[in-house]
Amino acid sequence: MPSSPALPKxxxxxxxxxxxxxxxxxxxxxxxxxVVLCKPYHTEFAGPGSLIGGSLDTDCEKLIAVGKLSILNPTSGDDYHRACLIRRQWVILMYKMTSHEDPLDRARLLLNQFDNYFSEADMVNLSTEILSQLVGVFPSTFMESRHLLNSPDS
Known part of the structure; x- marks a missing residue:
């Protein structure tokens, strides 16, 4: 990493x-x-209300916005605490998705969750590779799950 990085674009x-x-x-x-937080060995999702940064995310290598990103500074200890609890809830939700043994189920659960919460325009920055990393499946498995969800038989 350069010692004096250019101003963020x-x-x-x-x-x-x-x-x-x-x-x-x-x-x-x-x-x-x-936001999707891309770290050296895994990828995390932090949804609305979540704390990002602090000691949790110093190893983040890339950040991908989901929707029109809006970031706030915590204004009190209560804000910080509440945001920590909300981040924990998002972690638990993702854990529940990834605890399914069948990779197609994991991909389907993530697709259903994101499709119910975000619009197609909100998800434009999310590649199949990033989505598949969130639930620990191969991109081809994720594409297969997407195809199965969109097929007229399902």
């Missing part, structure tokens, strides 16, 4: 720089938005 780059430096931020709970 986008909101995602700016937020990534802040969380890599340990700043705690909150994904705005009043909007349908979230």
């Amino acid at each position: 986008t909101l995602e780059d700016s937020v990534l720089h802040q969380i890599q430096n340990g700043q705690a931020l909150i994904v705005n709970a009043r909007r349908r938005n979230g």
Whole structure:
């Protein structure tokens, strides 16, 4: 990493720089938005109301916005605590999805969850590779699950 990085070009780059430096931020709970946090060995999703940054995400290598990203600074200890609890709930939700043995089920559960919460336009930045990493399946498995969900027989 260069010693003096260039100024961030986008909101995602700016937020990534802040969380890599340990700043705690909150994904705005009043909007349908979230972030995918790409780390060296796994990928996480932090939805509305979640805390990002602090000591949790200093190893984040890439940040992908879901929806129109809106980030807030915690204004009190209560804000920080509430955002930690909400992040925990998102982690638990993702854990429940990934605990299914069948990879097609894991992919289907993520697709259903995201399709019910986000619009197609909100998910434009999410590649099949990123979505598959969220639930630990191969991209081809994820595409197969998407095809099965969209087929007229299902």
